[in-house]
Amino acid sequence: MTAAISVRDLRKSYGSLRAVDGVTFEVEPGEFFGILGPNGAGKTTTLEIIEGLREPDSGEVSVLGMSPWPRNPALLPRIGVQLQASSFFERLTAREQLRTFADLYGVPARRADEMLDVVGMADVAGTRTEKLSGGQAQRLSIACALVHRPEVLFLDEPTGALDPQARRNLWDLLRGIAGEGHTVVLTTHHMDEAETLCQQVAIMDHGKVLQTGPPAALVRELAHPVKISVESGLLGPEEARTLADGAVVADDGVSLTFTTTEPAPVLAGLANRDALKGLQVTGATLEDVFLSLTGREYRA
Amino acid sequence: MTTPPPPAPGSRAARWQAFRSLSRAMFRGFARDRAAMFFSILFPVMFLLLFGSIYKSSSTPKISVVEVGRVSVLDQARAGSHGQLDQVLSVTHSSSLASALNEVRQGNVDAAVQQQDGTLVVRYSVANPTTAGVVNSVFSGIVQAANQAASRRPPAFQLSSRQVEDKSLKPIQYLTPGLLGWAIASGGAFAAAITLVSWRQNKLLRRLRLAPVGTGSVVTARIAVSVAVGIVQMFVFIAIAITPYFGLKLTAYWWMAIPIVICGTLAFLSIGLLVGAIAKTQQAATALANLIILPMAFLGGAFIPLTFAPQWIQDVSYALPLRYLVVGMQDVMARGDGPAAALPAMGILLGFAAVLTLISVRVFRWDEI
Numbered sequence: 052m053t054a055a056i057s058v059r060d061l062r063k064s065y066g067s068l069r070a071v072d073g074v075t076f077e078v079e080p081g082e083f084f085g086i087l088g089p090n091g092a093g094k095t096t097t098l099e100i101i102e103g104l105r106e107p108d109s110g111e112v113s114v115l116g117m118s119p120w121p122r123n124p125a126l127l128p129r130i131g132v133q134l135q136a137s138s139f140f141e142r143l144t145a146r147e148q149l150r151t152f153a154d155l156y157g158v159p160a161r162r163a164d165e166m167l168d169v170v171g172m173a174d175v176a177g178t179r180t181e182k183l184s185g186g187q188a189q190r191l192s193i194a195c196a197l198v199h200r201p202e203v204l205f206l207d208e209p210t211g212a213l214d215p216q217a218r219r220n221l222w223d224l225l226r227g228i229a230g231e232g233h234t235v236v237l238t239t240h241h242m243d244e245a246e247t248l249c250q251q252v253a254i255m256d257h258g259k260v261l262q263t264g265p266p267a268a269l270v271r272e273l274a275h276p277v278k279i280s281v282e283s284g285l286l287g288p289e290e291a292r293t294l295a296d297g298a299v300v301a302d303d304g305v306s307l308t309f310t311t312t313e314p315a316p317v318l319a320g321l322a323n324r325d326a327l328k329g330l331q332v333t334g335a336t337l338e339d340v341f342l343s344l345t346g347r348e349y350r351a
Numbered sequence: 352m353t354t355p356p357p358p359a360p361g362s363r364a365a366r367w368q369a370f371r372s373l374s375r376a377m378f379r380g381f382a383r384d385r386a387a388m389f390f391s392i393l394f395p396v397m398f399l400l401l402f403g404s405i406y407k408s409s410s411t412p413k414i415s416v417v418e419v420g421r422v423s424v425l426d427q428a429r430a431g432s433h434g435q436l437d438q439v440l441s442v443t444h445s446s447s448l449a450s451a452l453n454e455v456r457q458g459n460v461d462a463a464v465q466q467q468d469g470t471l472v473v474r475y476s477v478a479n480p481t482t483a484g485v486v487n488s489v490f491s492g493i494v495q496a497a498n499q500a501a502s503r504r505p506p507a508f509q510l511s512s513r514q515v516e517d518k519s520l521k522p523i524q525y526l527t528p529g530l531l532g533w534a535i536a537s538g539g540a541f542a543a544a545i546t547l548v549s550w551r552q553n554k555l556l557r558r559l560r561l562a563p564v565g566t567g568s569v570v571t572a573r574i575a576v577s578v579a580v581g582i583v584q585m586f587v588f589i590a591i592a593i594t595p596y597f598g599l600k601l602t603a604y605w606w607m608a609i610p611i612v613i614c615g616t617l618a619f620l621s622i623g624l625l626v627g628a629i630a631k632t633q634q635a636a637t638a639l640a641n642l643i644i645l646p647m648a649f650l651g652g653a654f655i656p657l658t659f660a661p662q663w664i665q666d667v668s669y670a671l672p673l674r675y676l677v678v679g680m681q682d683v684m685a686r687g688d689g690p691a692a693a694l695p696a697m698g699i700l701l702g703f704a705a706v707l708t709l710i711s712v713r714v715f716r717w718d719e720i
């Protein structure tokens with residue numbers, strides 16, 4: 052199976068700033084791939100080179116077996132690009148907007164109207180895009196990117212400016228799209244977004260890919276201690292310490308917390324003593340992976 | 352139900368479809384933009400109504416005269432001129448010389464006339480030298496005609512004077528092409544500049560670059576919409592100006608104004624293109640376009656007819672595309688010139704458009720930064 056996207060040793064500098072400094076990765080067909088990193092890590096520049104908006108200084112890019120640079124008319128109908136929620140024609144309604152894009156790709160208007168249903172916007176079809184909420188505009192923008200059934204879909208920070216509720220709604224939509232066999236490449240600085248949506252992530256910082264892999268595997272490889280906490284007062288401190296060797300036990304008056312790399316005996320012990328009230332188990336996240344890779348806190 | 356297969360990318364059918372849908376999107380965007388509608392149609396029309404009304408009756412200023420007592424020379428001259436003299440003079444009567452002179456001093460009337468046997472006494476103020484001159488020549492004319500009639504001999508010489516222009520040339524006939532030229536100029540320049548800047552700002556320009564749409568389709572769609580708007584502007588102007596109230600008389604080849612409007616729209620779109628390529632924000636684009644169009648409206652014959660303008664303005668106007676648009680339209684709409692008269696103006700406008708477009712392409716950027 053050949054990769055849908057293959058990037059080899061990509062470099063791009065702006066003056067003395069190395070925006071992209073030797074990036075290599077592959078995206079398999081049908082995969083949901085995330086490029087993850089803080090702002091300024093080089094995610095967007097990498098994506099723009101892959102889309103064909105920028106010419107790399109050096110390195111190779113192949114999308115569906117073709118080179119995206121210079122502007123490749125044979126490739127364009129096979130990729131879909133979502134740039135920003137506001138990239139619309141002025142003063143058109145949601146339906147007109149989608150139909151205009153459908154026309155540009157030679158897609159019938161019926162398909163455009165179907166897409167309104169897919170993104171759940173049939174009820175605001177007659178609303179001008181300026182009046183849509185942030186989440187609705189983002190959905191419409193994704194619908195415009197999908198109207199011609201592209202094989203590869205690029206999403207640049209799709210949930211950037213959305214409130215938590217709208218983000219969750221959009222995640223549901225994106226999961227549905229991934230289920231239909233599109234290859235999706237997404238950039239995000241939200242670690243939780245990458246963890247929930249992506250099958251593979253590339254963690255970037257300072258123009259370099261630090262690590263690639265499935266989010267769960269990256270977290271597991273850390274062998275990071277797990278935090279287990281229950282309500283304070285269920286167990287005495289002495290008894291708590293007997294549950295597990297090597298666990299750090301702390302009680303702040305609200306919660307009794309165990310920090311351990313071997314959570315199984317602790318959980319079993321708590322269950323035997325019927326002391327599971329208010330149980331919370333917190334494992335490592337991609338933020339911890341970032342911390343261990345860069346030695347600094349993750350700040351979006 | 353079967354649907355026809357989509358046109359192949361890059362084919363003529365695909366380009367046509369892209370052109371059509373982009374034109375439709377741009378036209379809707381324009382028609383729904385109240386500010387754009389106001390500034391490109393309503394605002395220039397308001398100027399036309401305003402200037403048209405102001406200059407409507409300004410062709411020859413009338414002279415107001417007070418007759419003190421009975422002035423038989425003037426009465427006979429008015430009776431004998433079949434109303435012609437009354438187009439120049441408006442006459443009132445007064446029995447008191449003192450009050451009549453007071454009126455003249457205050458500038459309420461231009462002259463007071465009194466007849467003392469064979470002498471016509473005309474009293475006027477030199478506060479307005481032009482009127483004073485007209486008063487003098489009108490009354491010396493009246494006296495000479497009366498003397499000539501009293502001699503009972505046919506006059507040895509006769510004066511026959513005619514205006515050089517078509518007899519119907521009224522202010523409306525230079526106001527219409529002038530203000531229409533300004534409307535088309537600002538419409539074209541703003542449309543191109545604002546489209547370019549706002550599409551760059553909201554990244555629609557990049558989005559289109561990543562769609563299988565050629566730059567040609569985008570540019571031709573913009574041109575088509577602007578040309579359509581320009582022709583609408585032209586017909587709205589003509590419709591208003593030919594009403595009996597304004598009384599515009601179109602000459603035989605007025606329709607040659609249509610190709611001039613098209614060439615003019617192209618020239619001013621190219622100005623807008625350059626402005627849009629340079630400006631980073633919509634505010635900057637608006638300011639820059641105003642900075643170019645407004646002075647040009649004054650210097651290029653749109654607001655001040657070039658025939659009445661000082662020599663230096665006439666000289667400067669040759670460097671401005673608006674001059675060729677305005678004068679070209681004037682020639683075929685009001686002066687009665689043939690279709691060939693419009694060709695040099697059209698050629699210059701097209702050449703201007705070509706040069707500016709080439710420059711714009713060089714400074715054009717798809718993206719901010």
